[in-house]
Amino acid sequence: MSTPPFLTLPGCARTERVVTARGEFAALRAEPDGPVRGSALLVPGFTGSKEDFIGLLAPLAAAGYRVTAVDQRGQYETGGPDEVAAYGVAALGADVRALTEVLATEGGPLHLLGHSFGGQVVREAVLAAAAEGPLPWCSLTLMATGPGAIDPAEAARTKLLLDVLPVMTLEEIWQVMRQMDESGDAPKPVLEPDVAEFLHRRWVANVPRALAVTGGHLVAAPDRVDELAAVAAGVLPVLVLSGVRDYAWPVPEQSRMAERLSARRVVVADAGHSPNAEQPAATAEALAAFWV
Numbered sequence: 001m002s003t004p005p006f007l008t009l010p011g012c013a014r015t016e017r018v019v020t021a022r023g024e025f026a027a028l029r030a031e032p033d034g035p036v037r038g039s040a041l042l043v044p045g046f047t048g049s050k051e052d053f054i055g056l057l058a059p060l061a062a063a064g065y066r067v068t069a070v071d072q073r074g075q076y077e078t079g080g081p082d083e084v085a086a087y088g089v090a091a092l093g094a095d096v097r098a099l100t101e102v103l104a105t106e107g108g109p110l111h112l113l114g115h116s117f118g119g120q121v122v123r124e125a126v127l128a129a130a131a132e133g134p135l136p137w138c139s140l141t142l143m144a145t146g147p148g149a150i151d152p153a154e155a156a157r158t159k160l161l162l163d164v165l166p167v168m169t170l171e172e173i174w175q176v177m178r179q180m181d182e183s184g185d186a187p188k189p190v191l192e193p194d195v196a197e198f199l200h201r202r203w204v205a206n207v208p209r210a211l212a213v214t215g216g217h218l219v220a221a222p223d224r225v226d227e228l229a230a231v232a233a234g235v236l237p238v239l240v241l242s243g244v245r246d247y248a249w250p251v252p253e254q255s256r257m258a259e260r261l262s263a264r265r266v267v268v269a270d271a272g273h274s275p276n277a278e279q280p281a282a283t284a285e286a287l288a289a290f291w292v
Helices: 050-062 089-104 117-130 152-164 170-183 193-205 206-221 224-232 251-260 281-292
Strands: 013-020 024-028 038-043 063-071 110-115 139-145 238-243 264-268
Touching: 013 050, 013 089, 024 050, 024 089, 038 050, 038 089, 038 117, 038 281, 050 063, 050 251, 050 281, 089 110, 089 117, 110 117, 110 281, 117 139, 117 206, 117 224, 139 281, 152 170, 152 206, 170 193, 206 281, 224 251, 238 251, 238 281, 251 264, 264 281
Parallel strands: 038 063, 038 110, 110 139, 139 238, 238 264
Antiparallel strands: 013 024, 024 063
């Protein structure tokens, strides 16, 4: 679960609901003060939300980029139906394409980024778009994501969640997770009260069906890197960005994925699974350098 460094929006940003052919999506949008060099669509991961990118908004806007970070269907303020079909990666990838169609009307090059599970969603969007014609994005960033299923230890924890979702409420699960965190030996991060309250509010706002379907994908995700490499070759620059450690996909595995994609590789110092939230300034600098 990513933890935003703060929740107060910078002056360049606002909340918005982006209306698409596939419904409305809650978003944070940032605008540059000066000339616009391009736009970016940022897609969060499992149990995440648009707020995971809040630390990137000001530095990316300052670099000249119009930024749109969204809640995926079933997450936080976007919501969604109690239907399995709504949350498969093909359906979520179709949502990304619908958002892209709207953002493309604003003009300029459009960059696509997916964090963690969101990386596999944007991969699905690219593969589906490639089957129909030219790609609408000018670059793809895979942040803290991997080629297939998550690490076995993390998969075991995710399976525990999948086991209890049918019999416990999200509030009950939250309380159990907090008890487990408090009883563990690992150092406990000290959160600002508003951030702690937000994490609770966001968790219980998830659509349980979305958690079940997307969690099920993560523990058994297929490796589609070679397919992506084939459609991206020569037409879609790819960046693989991670922290120096990652509990979901080992960092060496992400580096091998970058090699298979002939992608640029960036490892952000002093960051883990969420460099966007843990080291936003360095992450934004790496993104702006890639998007030039």
